[in-house]
Amino acid sequence: MKKIISVITVLMLTAIFAVTADAQVKKTTPAAKALQAQAASGTTVKKSGMSISPKITFMSGDFSGLSIGVESYFFPVESVKGLELGAEGNYKLSSNNVGWIQIGGIGRFAIPMESQTFSPYVGGGLNYNFYQLNVSGAGSASGIGFKIFGGADFPVAGVGLLYGNVGYANNSFNYSVTIGGFPFSVSANGGGLYLEGGMRIPM
Secondary structure, three states, X not given: OHHHHHHHHHXXXXXXXXXXXXXXXXXXXXXXXXXXXXXXHOOOOOOOOOEEEEEEEEEOHXXXXXXXXXXEEEEEOOOOOOEEEEEEEEEEEEEOOEEEEEEEEEEEEEXXXXXXXXXXEEEEEEEEEEEEEOOOXXXXXEEEEEEXXXXXXXXXXXXXXXXXXXXXXXXXXXXEEEEOOEEEEXXXXXXXXXXXXXXXXXX
């Protein structure tokens, strides 16, 4: 009799455990599903980690030209789900008599989606620029700027995330120029649309 009671007890505990496990599976969150999808695709991306992203940027408008750079997102904001902060650096190849080195802070907000093929986001940034002006009588200059953008990440198995952005950037600077032996202070401001692409490599 005791053996029968023991067997019945074991069966009841097994049934309770099975029901509990099934309920936990049904409670899988969208975030967990996204991580599972990344694992299934062979792309390993940390949920809250640092990434390094080499990139190329083409800008139109007043400061048109090609830039090469790198950006890194390394600070997820725990109080705002989907928000990440980071930094970037860019070197603009000289064109239209202007070249620059740019450093700045950036942030982006992931747009929640169930898609397993891409992850959209929007963002913006503030930067400080060191200019080299190829203008007679002018030398170096500096100024501030801002940018807004939208884009998406696309998983690449075993590598990281391929991404592309489209946005608007505005930059300004002040410099001195000597004309006829007299120094003058000049301010300039301009902006334009830009396209940007690169690869996010998780660290």
